[in-house]
Amino acid sequence: MDLNKIGTIQKLRVTKKTAEGFILTEGNDEILLPNDQLDDEIEEIGQEISVFIYYNREKEIIASAKLPEVSLDSYGWAEVEEVVPHLGAFVNIGLDKAFLVSKDNLPIIKEVWPKAGDYLFVSLEKDKKGRIFAEPISEGEVLEDLEAAPDSLLHESVIGRVYRSTKAGSFVLTGEGYRGFIHPFERKMEPRLGETIEGRVIDIKDDGSINISLRPLKQEVMDEDASQIYDYLVDQNGVMNFTDKSDPNDIRKTFQISKASFKRALGKLMKDDKVEQKNDQTVLKHNE
Structure with a gap:
C-alpha cells in the first residue's frame, strides 16, 4: 500500500472474504478491512467502497469503512480520550485507536489543557516517518471558512x-x-x-x-455575590468580622471580589432585611 495514502479516504475494490474481514485491492496492493471496521454489509465481491487507511494499535496498515470526519484533508471535532502530561492529549476520531495531539500544540499553562470528554478541532498530519498525529486547527484556516x-x-x-x-x-x-x-x-x-x-x-x-x-449581568453578579456572603455568614454561625469598612485586601482574599462589589452585595442583603451591621460586625437578622 502506498504510504502516502495513509490518513486519507480511498475507493478500493473488494476482492475476497476472510475470517478476519474483507481483502481490498488497488492494483497489486492488498489491505484488510476488519469485520469490526465495517459500516454497512458488503453486498458483493467486486464492488468498490470508500475506506479510511490508517495504522491500527498493532501498527498494521488497515482499512475502515467507518469514515471519520477528521483526516489529512479535513478538520473535525474529536473527543479527548486521555491526557498524558509528558506527551499531550489523545483524541478519538471514531476508529479503534486514538491519535496524539502533541503537548507542543497545547497551551503552555497545563491548567487550561483539555480534559477527557472535551473536544478539540483537529485534522490529521503526517511526520517524516509516516506516523499520523492530530493537530489543532490554525487561526488562518478558521478565518478562511x-x-x-x-x-x-x-x-x-x-x-x-x-x-x-x-x-x-x-x-x-x-x-x-x-x-x-x-x-x-x-x-x-x-x-x-x-x-x-x-x-x-x-x-x-x-x-x-x-x-x-462569560460574566453574568451586573444584577446577576450582585445576586451571586450576595449569596456568597450570605452562605459565608451561615457557615460562621451568623456572625462575621466583615463590614462595608473592612480592608479591601481582606475582602478579596476571603470572597475573591472587590470591595465595591462587596459593598453592593452587602447593601442588597441589608435592603432585603437579611443582615445588619453592629459592633464592627455583620450579623444575620434571624440570629437575634
Missing part, C-alpha cells in the same frame, strides 16, 4: 467550544460556525482548550466574528 454572525445575535446566548487558548484570551467556535473571542476581563476563570462554554454576545465585529462574555 468564517461564518458571519447576524446582528440579531447581539446580547443573545451562544454555546461553543474553545479551539485556541492564548495570553490575549480564548477563541471559540460555535455550533453555527461563528468565531468568538473571550477577553480575560470577560471571564472569572480561563476556560480549558476544548471546553464547551455558554456565554453572552457583547459585540459583533465587522468581519462577522463575535465577542463573548
Whole structure:
C-alpha cells in the first residue's frame, strides 16, 4: 500500500472474504478491512467502497469503512480520550485507536489543557516517518471558512467550544460556525482548550466574528455575590468580622471580589432585611 495514502479516504475494490474481514485491492496492493471496521454489509465481491487507511494499535496498515470526519484533508471535532502530561492529549476520531495531539500544540499553562470528554478541532498530519498525529486547527484556516454572525445575535446566548487558548484570551467556535473571542476581563476563570462554554454576545465585529462574555449581568453578579456572603455568614454561625469598612485586601482574599462589589452585595442583603451591621460586625437578622 502506498504510504502516502495513509490518513486519507480511498475507493478500493473488494476482492475476497476472510475470517478476519474483507481483502481490498488497488492494483497489486492488498489491505484488510476488519469485520469490526465495517459500516454497512458488503453486498458483493467486486464492488468498490470508500475506506479510511490508517495504522491500527498493532501498527498494521488497515482499512475502515467507518469514515471519520477528521483526516489529512479535513478538520473535525474529536473527543479527548486521555491526557498524558509528558506527551499531550489523545483524541478519538471514531476508529479503534486514538491519535496524539502533541503537548507542543497545547497551551503552555497545563491548567487550561483539555480534559477527557472535551473536544478539540483537529485534522490529521503526517511526520517524516509516516506516523499520523492530530493537530489543532490554525487561526488562518478558521478565518478562511468564517461564518458571519447576524446582528440579531447581539446580547443573545451562544454555546461553543474553545479551539485556541492564548495570553490575549480564548477563541471559540460555535455550533453555527461563528468565531468568538473571550477577553480575560470577560471571564472569572480561563476556560480549558476544548471546553464547551455558554456565554453572552457583547459585540459583533465587522468581519462577522463575535465577542463573548462569560460574566453574568451586573444584577446577576450582585445576586451571586450576595449569596456568597450570605452562605459565608451561615457557615460562621451568623456572625462575621466583615463590614462595608473592612480592608479591601481582606475582602478579596476571603470572597475573591472587590470591595465595591462587596459593598453592593452587602447593601442588597441589608435592603432585603437579611443582615445588619453592629459592633464592627455583620450579623444575620434571624440570629437575634
